Amino acid sequence: MAGTSLSVKKRLLVMLIAFTVFLIALTCRVGWLQIVKGSEYQKLAFEQQNTNRQIPPKRGTIYDRNGKKLAISASVEQVVINPRQVRESSKDIEKTAEELAEILDLKVENVLKKIRKNTGYEIIKRRIDKEIGDQVRKWAKDNKLSGVFVDEDTKRYYPNNNLAAHVIGFTGADNQGLNGIEAIFDDYLKGVPGKILTGSDAVGNKLPFGEEKRIDVQNGLDIVLTIDESIQYFAQKALEKAIADNTVLNGAAAIVTDPRTGEILAMVSKPDFDLNAPFAAPEGITDEEWARMTEDERMETLYKKIWRNKAVVDTYEPGSTFKAITAAAAIEEGIMTPDTPVNDFPVIVQGHKINCWRSYRLHGEETFKEGVYNSCNPVFVRAAQAMGIETFYKYVKAFGFMNRTGVEIVGEAKSIFHEKPVEVDMAVASFGQRFQITPLQLINAYGALANGGKLMKPLIVKEIKDSEGNIVKKYEPEVVRNVISEETSRQIREILEGVVSIGTGKNAYISGYRVAGKTGTSETTETKKNNRYIASFSSFAPADNPVVCVLVILDFPTGPFGHQGGVIAAPVAREILEDTLEYLGVERRYTEKDEASMEQEVYVPDVREKTIAEARKILAQYDLRFKVDGEGNNNDMKVLDQTPKPDVSVPKKSVVVLYTVEQQNQTVKMPDVLNMTVEEATNELxxxxxxxxxxxxxxxxxxxxxxxxxxDKGKPVEVEFRHLDTE
Incomplete structure (x- = not known):
């Protein structure tokens, strides 16, 4: 009995020890799960029983200065899933992935990969139309799938396609700003996402009495630009025409500013792109060529050529447009007056001979203002020499050429100057060569010439406001420094007006508007090898009270009109200026010369349904001639039709064709009037x-x-004339 009792005790002891070990192990395991892994499993349980979906905020709208929408966010939808819930409620996840991929036009393997993820939230596809969203809702309901959600989303849209593309910029797949204002002001525009928290049971079904908890989105703020949509269109239209007419190979730029405030009213850079498809094949490259390029090649093309804003990212030699700066400095220093006697005889600087651009027929003795009219290089070299290196470059710096302007546009470049310029560096710099600046720096300096001498900080944004219209931040005009006096500004305005009325800028002349400006033709590193020049024209108007500045740059023109800025860039600036001044309501003030020219134009009166005799008297009052086209020439015959039509402007002495029988208008062959004078072309037509x-x-x-x-016989034919003997 004693042995049996001992054996029982031993077994009990073993069992006790085993139980104790088991209890300790269980306690350790429970403790490990609760303490070490507790937060992880709590998170997993929460994700299984709750779906935390993110609701994208509505990105702020970008407006032009007049409230016209340039970039907007449209309401669309997105498909998101809770992968665990989808797996638990799906009978066949591969079939589920296949069906969802078909609805959303996605690759099956990509959808399946997301369904298999061990997460509680995955975006399947963003920015889908409501019709597609409804299909997904019905499909999920029919298949009794849990964890499939169709939520609100936003899609960025640019109503004007390529208008101001480089200024506005664009967004990426996640609605983040990638370029332009969209990138620089992304923190203001993007807003803060909202959330929807949905409770579900153990198998993923939404709880019947569960509530969705929502954290509201904070929509982005709106940006109001200084850009005027209409003026931007004027500049873009004129630049596109100039590129085609002059076969420009390396792009072009145009900037329009208000010299009183420094506000940028328009900024065009070519080539450009469609903001709604920024990664698509750009103009000049076919879809097939684009498809054959590697991803790296495509991105290099986009970054270096298409998305590049020539107006602020590229630097160039300004050429003769810089002569206005040298002239202003010389007048401010008292070295020159408009009437100081000068000449354009060659000047030799450190062994380098510098000629006037018209060395084949020098202008000879002239006044300083005439030297500016004629754009004579030696005149500016001697003015700079009289100032000296230190004073000359003091003005270069004061006009803002040594520093970036600080404009809030992506990638503004820094100018390039000699660190320690010598005499010959200053000599060629006086007429705009051997240094590089950005187009924006030049037009900003012209603003100082125009506005009384104040260098303004360029502005591209007017204000930032919330959706209720409350202003969050306002950008006020900022004077950087005073560069020249009011009197010097007045004198340089008058001189530059003379450049347009009687000098090298005659092709920018506008009847009724006093235009001031300077032509420019710049060499490049490729000039000797490929004959690449940059033609430009910088201007402002009206000359006595400037409200707008315009700069036009054509890089590598190869067309029939050559490469001189006065020939091919000045007419572009003229078109932009005329459209803009009329749009702004600036009243025309005609000179005697303008009025004399206008008196030669009349509007054709309506003589239809009149007799020949009556028509003769009416046309004579307008100093117009006529020709009868029909049977006979009876004074009592009625005029059934006429060419030109009523209210068409024609020169006096023009012929109006009168039709006395119903017939199609007669036609004549158009003659070749190119290279003729106005009088010769008129006579030939x-x-x-x-x-x-x-x-x-x-x-x-x-x-x-x-x-x-x-x-059609009698039709007024447009013929454009230009002065070709100019810089």
């Missing part, structure tokens, strides 16, 4: 029974219809 609509002055460089084209 009149001989053919055609009238003329004169644009510009000088020599005919373009006609509305090609030679040999059949044109």
């Amino acid at each position: 009149n001989k053919r029974g055609l009238n003329i609509k004169v644009i510009g002055s000088g020599i005919a460089v373009r006609q509305e219809f090609n030679p040999g084209t059949q044109v």
Whole structure:
């Protein structure tokens, strides 16, 4: 009995020890799960029983200065899933992935990969239309799937496609700003996401009495730009035409500013792109060529050529447009007055001979203002020499050329100057060579010439406001420094007006508007090898009270009109200035010369349904001639139709064709009037029974219809004239 009792005790002891060990192990395991892994499992349980979905905020709107929308966010939808809930409620996850991929036009393997993830939230596809969202809702309901959600989303949209593309910029897949204002002001525009927290049971079904907890989104703030949509369109239209007319190979830029405030009213850079498809094949590259390029090649093309804002990122030699700066400095220093006697005889600096651009026929003795009109290089070299290196570069710095402007645009470049300039460096710099600046720096300096001498900080944003219209931040005009006096500004304005009225800038002349400006033709590192030049024209108007500055740059023109800024860039600036001044309501004030020219134009009266006798009297009052086209020439015959039509502007002495029988208008062959003067072209057209609509002055460089084209008899034909003997 004693042995049996001992054996029982031993077994009990073993059992006790085993139980104790088991209890300790269990306690350790429970403790490890609760303490060490507790937070992890709590998170897993929470994710299984709750779906935390993110609701994207509505990105702020970008407006032009007048409240026109340039970038907006449209309401769309997105499909998101809770992968665990989808797996638990799906009978066949591969089939589920296949069906969802088909609805959303996605790759099956990508959808399946997300369903298999061990997370509580995955975005399947963003920015889908409501119709597609409804299909997903129905599909999920029909298949009794849990964890599939269709939530609100936003999609960025640019209503004007490529208008101001480089200024506005664009957003990426996650609605973050990648370029332009979209990138620089991303923190203001993007807003703060909201959340939807949905409770569910153990198998993923939404609890019948559970509540969705929502954390509201904070939508982004709105940005109001200084850009004027209409002026931007004027500049873009004129630049596109100039690129085509002059076969410009390396892009172009145009900037329009208000010199009184420093506000940028328009900024165009070419080539550009569609903001709604910034990664698509750019103009000039076919879809097939684009597809053959590697991803790296495509991105290099986009970054270096297409998305590059030439107006602020590229530097160039300003050429003769810089002469206005040298002239202003010389007048401010008292070295020159408008009437100081000068000449354009060659000057030798450190062994380098510097000639006037018209060395084949020098201008000779002239006044300083005439030297500016004629753009004579030696005149500016001697002015700079009289100032000396220190004083000359003091003004270069004061006009803002040594530092970035600080404009809030992506990638503003720094200018390039000699660190320790010597005499010859200053000599060539006086007429805009051997240093590089940005187009924005130049037009900003011209603003100081125009506004009384104040260098302004360029502004691209007017204000930031919330959705209720409350202003969060306002950008006020900021004077950087005073550079020249009011009197010097007045004198330089008058001189630059003379450049346009009688000097090298005649192709920018606008009847009724006093335009001031300076032509420029710059060399590049490729000039000797490829004959690459940069043609430019910098201007402002009206000259006596400037409200707008315009700079036009054409990089590598190869067309029939050559590469001189006065020939090909000045007409572009003229078009932008005229459209802008009319749009702004600036009243025309005509000179005697303008009025004399206007007196040569009349509007054709309506003589239809009149007799020939009545028509003769009416047309005579307008100093117009006529020709009857029909059977006979009876004074009592009625005029059934006429060419030109009523209210068309034509020169006096033009011929109006009167039709006395119902028939189709007769046509004549268009003659070739290129390279003719206004008088010669008028006579040639009149001989053919055609009238003329004169644009510009000088020599005919373009006609509305090609030679040999059949044109209605009596029709006014547009012929553009330009002065070709200019810099």
